Structures are given as C-alpha cells and as structure tokens.
Amino acid sequence: MPEPAAPRPAAAGAAAAGEPAAGDRAATAGEPVGRVLGTADATPLTFWTAVAPDGYLQLDDVVTTTRALPGRDPVSIAGVVTAVRARHEGAQFDSDVFAIAEGMLPAQVQEAAEVTTTRIDPEVYVPPRPGAPVHRATGAARDAALHFDRMSRAVPIGCGRDGQPTYLNADFLDGQRGAHVSISGISGVATKTSFATFLLYSVFRSGVLGADGVNAKALIFNVKGEDLLFLDHPNTRLTPETVQAYTRLGLPAGPFPDVRVYAPPRADSSGTPDVTSRTSGVDSFYWTLAEFCAKRLLPYVFADADDERQQYTMVVHAVTAQLARLAVPAEGGISLDGVRIGAYEALVDHLVDQLSDEDTRASWTGSAVSLGTVNAFARRLIASKRDLGRLIRGDLATRRPHEINTTEGAQVTVVDLHNLPDRAQRFVVGVTLKTEFERKEKAGTAKPLLFVVLDELNKYAPRDGSSPIKEVLLDIAERGRSMGVILVGAQQTASEVERRIVTNSAVRVVGRLDPAEASRPEYGFLPPTARQRVLLARPGTMFVNQPDIPVPLCLEFPFPAWATRHAEAGPPPAATLRSITQRTDPFAVVGSGATAVGDDEIPF
Structure with a gap:
C-alpha cells in the first residue's frame, strides 16, 4: 500500500517560480485579531499587539x-506570540477589581500579546506602525512565517x-548544512526516547x-527495561x-518495518539472549577473546571518565599492545605465552x-612503572571479571554470528543493555560506536546515513574528564557529519x-x-516564557530549536x-516475519531457549 504523501510546505525555490510578494502573502493571512500596540515600543524584532475584544491570542x-x-513594496512582518497579558485599563488600586466587577467603576479589560519576529520580507528592518x-x-x-516554505526537505x-x-x-539533520540532535528533559516525564524514535520514524517514512x-x-541503544525491543x-x-x-502529518500509523534486536548472552554455555519478554527475532552479541586482543578493546574496560585521570592508564595501553602482539587465536579461545585461555x-x-x-x-608494563600503579590496574581489572565475563567469550566463537553490524543488518538495529551493569554498558557502547565509526571511515562516503540514538549521554560524555567513549563521541560530534x-x-x-x-548539535529539543x-x-535559546513553560510541560510536549527559525517551536x-512495551505489542506484519526468518542463522538460538523456526512457526 503506498504511503500517504506528506502535506509539505512549498519548496525554497518557490520565489523563482512565482512566489507571492510580501503584500500578496499578507493578504492570504487569517482573520484580524488586533492591532499593533501604541503604548509600548515596537521594534523590528519584537512588538506588542492589542487583542480585539472578540478575539484571542495564545502563546x-x-x-x-x-x-x-x-x-x-510593503514589508511583511511575521512572528510568534511569546507572551500574553490581560489588565484592567482605568484601575488604580488592586482592590478596584472588585468594584469594576460589580459595575461601580468604569474600566475596560484589555489583552495584549508580545510578538517575537521570525521573518521580515523583504529584509527591510523597520518596526510595524x-x-x-x-x-x-x-x-x-x-x-x-515559520520558514517552512524555504525547506526543500521538511521532516x-x-x-x-x-x-x-x-x-x-x-x-x-543529515549533514548537508548541519547535523546531530540534543534532547534534554527529566527522566520518565520528558519522553526523550519516545521523541527520538518518532523522529527516526518520520525521517524513514516521510520520504x-x-x-x-x-x-x-x-x-539505538536500549538502556531502560525492554521498552525498545518491540x-x-x-x-x-x-x-x-x-x-x-x-x-x-502525512505519515502512516504503524511500526518500524525492518528491525533487528541484539541482546547480551546469558552467562551459561548456551549463550542465548538475555531477554524475557521477546522470545524470537533476538540475536546474542559478544566478542571472542581473539577479537578482544586483536582489536585492542582493553581500554574500553576502563571507560569511566574518572579512570582516565589515573596513572594506571599507561599500564592499560601497554598491556593492550602486548595482547595484540602475543595473543594467538586457538580452538575455544586464545593462546597467550604458551597458555591456552578459554574465558575472560x-x-x-x-x-x-x-x-x-x-x-x-x-x-x-613497557616501562618502569611503580608497583602501586600496577596494583591499581590489577584491582580494577579483577573487578571487571564479574561484569564482562559473559560479553567476552571463548566458548561461543563458532556457534553463531555475533557481531553488531548495521551495514549488513536491518534498517533499525536495537542493542539491549538494560540487563548489564554500568561497566559492561560502557564497554558495549564504546566498542560498538568505535567499530561503526571506523567502518564508516573506511567506506570513505557519507552514504548511507547512520543515526545513533544514545540515552544518558551525560554518563558517556560528561563535562569533565576523559575516556575512550567520550573521545569516540567527540569524534562523531565533530567529524561525523562529513561521514554520515x-x-x-x-x-x-x-x-x-x-x-x-552540545554545541555541535544543530537541533536542540527540550521537554x-x-x-x-x-x-x-545551555538553555539560553529558550525565551524567558519558554523557560517557565518547560517546568510544566506535559509528556509529549517538546520545544524544538533549529537554525532556520529564530525562536523554538x-x-x-x-x-x-x-x-x-510487551503489554502493548500486537503481532508484527507479515513482512517483518519474513525479514526475521530470512536473516536468522540456522545454528543460532533465536530466543530464550527457542530455536530457529520457519515462517509459519514464529511464536509471537
């Protein structure tokens, strides 16, 4: 079934094709709602309007x-209402309101609205009269007024x-003139993840x-429950x-058509995905011991920003180099210094x-390092055994495909992290982003685009300190635009x-x-009234700031x-069922104790 066409605004080239002049455009505006106020200063950038007695204006x-x-030609001045007030004209004291309400004092109620200019056409910066x-x-x-007519590609x-x-x-959004999105808000109330997934849906389905x-x-990295697995x-x-x-909005109302879900393996030898609510279409992800050594992944075990400030980081890099040089792949793990090793x-x-x-x-250690520094490294490495043991494996090397690879997977790849402890989450995020970014670098082209959705960004890229994950995220923020x-x-x-x-994000969203x-x-782009309104915003209400428009919408x-969530999940469309079975490895464990199944056996 063809998707409904989005009701797009006129393209930027409309002017060349006979776009109406400023005066003509003003004539197409809606009903009059008031007149420019004469008791307050009017400037080209802000002015007040008195609201007609039978009309109203809202923020x-x-x-x-x-x-x-x-x-x-006349100048058309357009703007957005950023403040509204009402007052009694003729009242002198606060108590006069009672006398006026009872008809004992003459007075008139007058509403006025502050308008922040968004567009002047032609650009002659004069105030309205x-x-x-x-x-x-x-x-x-x-x-x-909102510059939608200049957007050749409007999402x-x-x-x-x-x-x-x-x-x-x-x-x-896609890097042509800017890139990256920053979404801020209180957890559980601001619906940050919901807006991020809706934005992706709109980008993919609007055409x-x-x-x-x-x-x-x-x-997409899923860090809270199993909400994003469906x-x-x-x-x-x-x-x-x-x-x-x-x-x-010109969008079909339906699920994402092409999704692949990865989850960490259980600690047992089966390596089945550690999920409970979704029982099929889930693949385990992990790294073999040989990959851990050859790809120099040890620094991501110490991915906390506080770790990077410690002296033992020099030991981390020295040991990493030795592992890459000495480790030899072997059946069931690696051989290191003549010793067979089969587990992290x-x-x-x-x-x-x-x-x-x-x-x-x-x-x-590669140099004269004090014993105290070596012991500090060893203590933290020993502490990682409990967190990373099920992610770095020697027993599953030949069991199934296990690499997270967006170029060979579905349109949307979800990596579930919610069952992992903090250190393991950092490891997965850091290594996955590093691998995907290096893959894009080697491709040498910005196409196809890769959108990375990461919640709790303040944990992975804090204001202070340094870490391998933070360096990767900085690289994406500063160079990712050119690589897609x-x-x-x-x-x-x-x-x-x-x-x-934050400053490299062209689009900023606040709930x-x-x-x-x-x-x-950091929220200086919000007008004073908007800063007050975000304290009351309901779930689903967002303030979006983009370079094209001088005020957030x-x-x-x-x-x-x-x-x-699982309780809301209906059966997936047939196209999704076919996609799952076509990409399922015949030797893989597809769900929690389930095996690969055919088209007519998928247990949704």
Whole structure:
C-alpha cells in the first residue's frame, strides 16, 4: 500500500517560480485579531499587539502584519506570540477589581500579546506602525512565517498549538548544512526516547531523504527495561484519533518495518539472549577473546571518565599492545605465552599473574612503572571479571554470528543493555560506536546515513574528564557529519554533557526540565516564557530549536504507533516475519531457549 504523501510546505525555490510578494502573502493571512500596540515600543524584532475584544491570542500563535513604505513594496512582518497579558485599563488600586466587577467603576479589560519576529520580507528592518492590523497566520502565510516554505526537505515532527503540522529542516539533520540532535528533559516525564524514535520514524517514512532513505540505518541503544525491543510490533493502544494525527502529518500509523534486536548472552554455555519478554527475532552479541586482543578493546574496560585521570592508564595501553602482539587465536579461545585461555576470567587471572611476577612485569608494563600503579590496574581489572565475563567469550566463537553490524543488518538495529551493569554498558557502547565509526571511515562516503540514538549521554560524555567513549563521541560530534554519522543524544541535564557535543548539535529539543537545570546557560535559546513553560510541560510536549527559525517551536508529537512495551505489542506484519526468518542463522538460538523456526512457526 503506498504511503500517504506528506502535506509539505512549498519548496525554497518557490520565489523563482512565482512566489507571492510580501503584500500578496499578507493578504492570504487569517482573520484580524488586533492591532499593533501604541503604548509600548515596537521594534523590528519584537512588538506588542492589542487583542480585539472578540478575539484571542495564545502563546505560540503565529501572526503577521505589514508596514507600508514610500516608493517600494510593503514589508511583511511575521512572528510568534511569546507572551500574553490581560489588565484592567482605568484601575488604580488592586482592590478596584472588585468594584469594576460589580459595575461601580468604569474600566475596560484589555489583552495584549508580545510578538517575537521570525521573518521580515523583504529584509527591510523597520518596526510595524502602531495601529496596524495584525492577522492570525494560516496556510501559506504560516508556512512563510515559520520558514517552512524555504525547506526543500521538511521532516514532520509534530503539530503546533494551532493543530497544524510543524517541520524540521532535513538539511540540518543529515549533514548537508548541519547535523546531530540534543534532547534534554527529566527522566520518565520528558519522553526523550519516545521523541527520538518518532523522529527516526518520520525521517524513514516521510520520504524526505529520497533514494538515500532506503539505505539509511539507525543504531539505538536500549538502556531502560525492554521498552525498545518491540519497535517492529504495532501498538494495540492505537486509537482512531492517533491514526488521524499521523495522517495529518502525512505519515502512516504503524511500526518500524525492518528491525533487528541484539541482546547480551546469558552467562551459561548456551549463550542465548538475555531477554524475557521477546522470545524470537533476538540475536546474542559478544566478542571472542581473539577479537578482544586483536582489536585492542582493553581500554574500553576502563571507560569511566574518572579512570582516565589515573596513572594506571599507561599500564592499560601497554598491556593492550602486548595482547595484540602475543595473543594467538586457538580452538575455544586464545593462546597467550604458551597458555591456552578459554574465558575472560582466565585471561584476567593470567594478566594479573604476569604483572605480579617481577620477571615478567617489565615486559607487560613497557616501562618502569611503580608497583602501586600496577596494583591499581590489577584491582580494577579483577573487578571487571564479574561484569564482562559473559560479553567476552571463548566458548561461543563458532556457534553463531555475533557481531553488531548495521551495514549488513536491518534498517533499525536495537542493542539491549538494560540487563548489564554500568561497566559492561560502557564497554558495549564504546566498542560498538568505535567499530561503526571506523567502518564508516573506511567506506570513505557519507552514504548511507547512520543515526545513533544514545540515552544518558551525560554518563558517556560528561563535562569533565576523559575516556575512550567520550573521545569516540567527540569524534562523531565533530567529524561525523562529513561521514554520515548522526548523533541523536538524550540526557537529563545538558549542562553536564561535554560542551563541544552540545554545541555541535544543530537541533536542540527540550521537554520537561528541572527548575535548576532550566536556569543553566545551555538553555539560553529558550525565551524567558519558554523557560517557565518547560517546568510544566506535559509528556509529549517538546520545544524544538533549529537554525532556520529564530525562536523554538512548541509542539506535540503523536502517541507511538509501535509498541513501547510487551503489554502493548500486537503481532508484527507479515513482512517483518519474513525479514526475521530470512536473516536468522540456522545454528543460532533465536530466543530464550527457542530455536530457529520457519515462517509459519514464529511464536509471537
């Protein structure tokens, strides 16, 4: 079934094709709602409008007015309402309100709205004249006021307060003119992950990427419960109103059509995926001992930012080099110093023995390192055995494909981390991002695009300190745009995330915020009234700031059309079932104790 066409705004080239002049565009605006106020200063960038007695304006409404100039075309001034007030004109004391309400004092109620200018066309920066009519912008006038008409590729991201679609310029998302998205808000209230997945859904299903959208990929790290393991299942709580909301945005209401899920293996020898709610279509991911040594992954065992400030990091890099040089792949693990090693725990014990022996310590540390520094390294390495033992294996090397590879997988790859301890989560995130980024570097092209969705970004790239993961994320933020790697980072507190990552994000999204966090300079793009409003924002309400539009737009995105938990999951479409069986390895354990099954046997 063909997807519904998105109700796109006019393209940027409309002017060359006969776009209406400023005066004509103003004539297409909606009903008059007031006049420019004469008792407050009007500037080209902000002005106040008196609201007509039979009208109203609310925050986020879009309005237009015009200014006539001698000898040239009139100037169209459009803006967004950023403040609204009402007062009694004629009242002198606070108590006068009672007398006025009882008709004992003459007074008039007057509402006024502050308008922040978003567009002046042509760009003649003059203020509107007091008394000039102000119109509510609708249709083409609204699109022009919010610069939607200049977006040749507009991604629908929700509806504004007026119920009309709101768009994001794809040029600032896919790297053509900018890249990366930063989403901030209180955990559990700001719906950061829900908005991130909706953004991906809109990018993939709206068709704005054209032919490139077919091959575009997404890598999502799931860190909270098993909520993101059912993106390819329809949501049984979908209502007709929600379907209509998707239709209004030009999107089909359904699940992601092509999803692959990875989960860590259980600690037992079977290596089945450690998930409970989803029983099929899940692959285990892990690294063999030979890969751990050859790919120099030891530094990611010490991926905490505090670790990098310690002196034992020199031991980390020395041991890493020795492992890459000495480790030889062998049946069931590796051979190291003539010793057969088949488990990560055994590897750790062997390294500790080598570092404890005075005869072999120098060859492993590479320099004259104090015994205290070596012991500090050994203590932390021993502590990693419990966390990483099931991820670095020697017993599963020939059992099944185990590498997370977005280029050979589905359009959306979900990596489940919620059952892993903190150190193991850091290891998986760091190694996976390093591998994917290096793969893009070797490809030498920005296509296909890879969107990386990472929650709790303040944990992986904190403001202070350094770590291997932080260096990879910085590399993505600063060079990923040219390689087609787009970071969609979510965090509770943007003020605690590395500044260069936040500043390199072309698109910034804010949901419900804590009062102390909202006052931080990282949210300086929010007007004063918006900073107050984010303290009250409901789930699903987001403030989106993008370079094309000088003020952040308040919008609501629709309820997910895909299942966000097992209780909501309906049966996946037939296309998804075929995709799962076609890519299933015949020797793999597909689910929790289940084996690979045929098309007519998938136990959903």
